[in-house]
Amino acid sequence: MTTLAPGAADAFRTILGPERVLDAATERIIYARDGSIADGVCGLALLCETTDEVSRCMAAAHRMGVPVVPRGSGTGLCGGAVPLDGAVVLSVARMRRILEIDRDVPCAWVEPGVLNLDLTAAVAHLGLHYAPDPSSQAACSIGGNVATNAGGPHCLASGVTVQHVLGVELVLPDGEVLTIGGPAPDPPGCDLRGFIVGGEGTLGVVTKACVRLTRNPPAVRTMLFDFTTTHAAGACVVDIIGRGVIPAAMELMDSRMIDACEGFTGAGLPVDAAAVLLVEVDGTEADVAAQTDVAVAVARESGTRCVRIAQDEAERALLWKARKSAFGAVARVAPNYYLHDCVVPRTRLVEILDAIGEIARRHDLLVMNVFHAGDGNLHPLIAFDRRDAAQVDRVMAAGKDIVEACVAVGGVLTGEHGIGLEKRDYMPLTFGAVDLDAQACARAAFDPEGRMNPRKVLPMTARCGEAVLGPDSLPPGTWI
Amino acid sequence: MDLTPAVTPGDRDECAAALADATGAGRSTRVVGGGSASHRGVPLTADQVLATAGLDRVVTYEPADLTLTVEGGVPAARVTELLAAHDQVWPQAAFRPGATVGGLLATADSTFSRLRWGPIRDSLLEVVIATGDGRLVRAGGRTVKGVAGYDLPRLVVGAHGTLGVLVEVTLKLWPAPAASGWYTLAGDAPTLVQAARTVTREVYRPGAVLLTPGALCVHLLGAADDVTAPAGMEATQGPPSPQWDATVQVGVSPAHIGDLVTLLAGHGDEYVAQAGVGICHVAVHDADDVDRVRALATGLGGHAYVTAGPPEVRRDPWGAPPPGIDVMRRMRRAFDPAAILNPGLAVWDAPGDRV
Structure with missing residues (x-):
């Protein structure tokens, strides 16, 4: 585990006060997991309440060379918010204000901790709603939705999160605050806004989002x-x-x-x-x-x-x-589940369902399916009991087989959950080394030091020219 | 602009090799598709032209999956024709005579009916680019949904080819609407601004609500019963298609489009403003005109840049550097380290930025 620089906690306490820097083991353990089945190690948890606090914490982390993992509600399913090696977790869950609603656009500026469903509830009286609707919408945050480019059942016709985010306020890894985009369309330059959405917390911390609101259909x-x-x-x-x-x-x-x-x-x-x-x-x-x-x-x-x-x-x-x-209903079947997320061309749905059934039989596992069929976005769910180590091994093996089967029929690794930690090492199934190195370079344009949510999204082999991460940053096998 | 000589790669490998050569030799390269948007950016000359005309293959068309993969040099008109046979459309793209698919994407030229369909960048699922230093980089995925890896496809839409040449793209398609029609209303600016507000509020998901001097034009599409003239309007052939020597594209919040139109109308400008979207194209005559329109835009919290015009109009085509300019510069260097691609076409491409 990376040891935080001596005095790191004190540096953050100077900014946030003693109450909002959590360093007790019982507190840190809460921030070591998310909605996936991955376990990590949280060095410190910071509970920020304003952009200025986020900026000052990021600047302090920059000075001390500390890795930072942004976190919303922690409902993500790909391990994206799981800190590795004792990284600092920066939670925006307390930033829950809806700052402005402009019904003439219509759009809203919101803080990242606002819950998806709360936003829709807040604009219902205007005949509006926020379109992306993940199943976890009562618990997941807009900031987390932006990080993962979240989807949901109604994204079939209305599009995923990136189609509903007009602009963001982003705190860069060195603490600089940028406002990228907004309600005025097509600002000059390349579309950093579109790139930041789905950045999985590796590019900076989103501290505000300007989201499009959608008229309720008649x-x-x-x-x-x-x-x-x-x-x-x-x-x-x-x-x-x-x-x-x-x-x-x-x-x-x-x-x-x-x-x-x-x-x-x-x-x-x-x-x-x-x-x-x-x-x-x-x-x-x-x-x-x-x-x-x-x-x-x-x-x-x-x-x-x-x-x-x-x-x-x-x-x-x-x-x-x-x-x-x-x-939630799966709790009636087994204590744990591993929810997958792949996309196949719609025309290959029938054959992939057969293949998944066969994989379940081969590994002697119970697989249940509920998914966004219209866009070919599968969610095979493997019900299991994590106290049974042998079964857990079969779950992981079956998961790999499912991903490979989807890719084999022209599918992609994830439709809406993200790559995070879960699918990082599957990336070479669909991308070559040149492609992955290019992605590493694009990431490095935001985070040259590789301190933001390190070792997520891209496999360790992906490099932008010179090493993005230090030589001692090898994956610790913390996955499950 | 006098540009010689031209390179016309016949496939993606030749394209990548040509760019690797150009980077090795420090030869600046202007990428040209249909040439329909070549009058923008800072007027700088390039050492050579790379024409994408040879990248003209349709790779795969899967009507049942609503996806189409083509090379970047395929003319957009050919795509329209191909899709029509299956009653499908690529609706986000602007109609620009002679334009290629790659050119429309590189310039992020979205349709007038963006209010309904969204911007063109939402239609690009997967892309293969040949980077400035000759790498072939693929990103995104061919399925209609996917979040695997960083969204390079969105980054290249609107980057004017300065990150790489779009050699192959996969587009998301839509079923053609059952019916569509254009309707118009004549009046003075205040009347039309009010009418536009009413239409955008009362008609569910119109295609376009366009304000021009003296006329409001509305595009409706969907079920046949929904495509009927809104109160007081009459049918017309199609959207306005003004021919201007020089054009500025303004972007303001849709909440301010009425204010912008009022200001432009007060000055006697020619314009086509997209209510509900916030984009407005304005005819300009010289560089001072550009500055004047830009001042109106920034006064309303927006921006303005030249999308077409002779060199003398493009003294300052982009205006003040946008937030994130340093990140954009680093991004550009990651893909085009010798900065050979499309000199003058990127917003960050002041002449002094050349490596």
């Missing part, structure tokens, strides 16, 4: 189709889009997941189905009617056993509750 229709085979459900997805309809959301659940969710929420899901599709269309009344006609017709041709259309907002909310509580 009409919404939510449909549930159920199928006796996952093949039929997968084919239905391809055909709906093939007929020129891009639904607002199109989610697929397999039988095991249906069972768990139904037991958890009692939404009336058909527990004897092999798969259900939750399809939501929105827009004008005319548009919704046209899209609904196509979706229902295709579902019938694909062999759905029934067409359930939510009759009111309460029923719609219940269906979505069933979908969004999927991960």
